Amino acid sequence: MGLDKRVALVTGAAKGIGFAIADRLARDGARVFLADIDAGLVKASAEKLAAAGFEADGVEADVSSLPAVQAMIAKAVERFGQLDIVVNNAGILRASRLEEIPPEEWDLVLAVNLKSVFLVSQQAIPHLKKSAAPRIINLSSNSGRMGGFETSVSYAASKGGVIALTYALASQLAKFKITVNAICPGTTDTDILKDFSAEARERLRARVPLGRLGLPADIAAAASYLASAEAGFVTGLMLDINGGMWMG
Numbered sequence: 001m002g003l004d005k006r007v008a009l010v011t012g013a014a015k016g017i018g019f020a021i022a023d024r025l026a027r028d029g030a031r032v033f034l035a036d037i038d039a040g041l042v043k044a045s046a047e048k049l050a051a052a053g054f055e056a057d058g059v060e061a062d063v064s065s066l067p068a069v070q071a072m073i074a075k076a077v078e079r080f081g082q083l084d085i086v087v088n089n090a091g092i093l094r095a096s097r098l099e100e101i102p103p104e105e106w107d108l109v110l111a112v113n114l115k116s117v118f119l120v121s122q123q124a125i126p127h128l129k130k131s132a133a134p135r136i137i138n139l140s141s142n143s144g145r146m147g148g149f150e151t152s153v154s155y156a157a158s159k160g161g162v163i164a165l166t167y168a169l170a171s172q173l174a175k176f177k178i179t180v181n182a183i184c185p186g187t188t189d190t191d192i193l194k195d196f197s198a199e200a201r202e203r204l205r206a207r208v209p210l211g212r213l214g215l216p217a218d219i220a221a222a223a224s225y226l227a228s229a230e231a232g233f234v235t236g237l238m239l240d241i242n243g244g245m246w247m248g
């Protein structure tokens with residue numbers, strides 16, 4: 001995809017889909033800055049990429065906090081001198097039943113999954129404006145499309161919010177040539193499913209027409225395309241990567 005040393009910030013990049021995206025963008029030629037609330041793991045993950053010969057660094061950041069987001073972006077720009085691609089990937093799932101969701105859980109899920117996209121994008125704008133090919137890529141979800149199955153309404157609402165926010169940012173930022181798109185993964189095999197029983201996972205798998213759960217690499221391939229020069233005329237797209245689980 002030829003990212004040619006462009007600088008990509010990936011949030012929630014210590015593991016799972018975020019790490020797969022960081023790894024893929026690095027293989028495409030980007031310099032990658034990994035951020036995650038898990039300080040130890042994000043350092044180790046960045047070191048793994050650096051050991052493989054890529055330009056990579058990692059930092060602890062809670063993307064739901066404005067001061068933490070400001071510090072994260074300052075460190076990325078300090079480290080690599082510019083910022084071209086922002087991947088808003090950090091996210092959490094709380095699978096509580098509707099009747100049992102405490103308001104604090106609702107607030108946390110909305111803060112980590114939705115407010116963070118606003119905060120990181122807003123703080124990145126001054127740097128993206130200077131980029132030759134600026135990109136924002138947000139992680140929504142199949143749940144944001146159709147309300148979710150085994151997930152909870154807080155998660156679905158947050159991911160629906162990411163879809164609307166992506167449209168709004170795409171409209172607002174087009175004048176700066178910043179493209180803003182979202183990926184809507186179906187159920188993807190990562191630690192986010194760690195509390196799901198084998199039966200729940202099988203129910204989810206059985207709903208996928210292509211017959212398997214998604215892999216982080218399936219989602220990373222979509223991010224690679226949206227980050228590429230070839231996607232320069234694509235903005236406001238919801239890219240569904242879900243094995244046919246939802247067709248819009």
Ligand SMILES: NC(=O)c1ccc[n+]([C@@H]2O[C@H](COP(=O)([O-])OP(=O)(O)OC[C@H]3O[C@@H](n4cnc5c(N)ncnc54)[C@H](O)[C@@H]3O)[C@@H](O)[C@H]2O)c1
Pocket residue numbers: 011012013014015016017018035036037038061062063064089090091092112139140141142184185186187188189190191192193
């Ligand atoms: N796995 C799926 O089935 C699936 C489906 C649709 C969408 N998604 C979305 O993809 C993204 C990645 O999910 P995943 O499956 O890789 O999950 P994961 O749990 O494997 O990884 C999420 C990462 O985000 C980090 N994180 C959590 N809170 C954070 C915070 N406040 N600040 C910074 N980092 C934080 C975690 O430490 C972790 O490293 C999420 O936005 C998720 O909602 C996942």
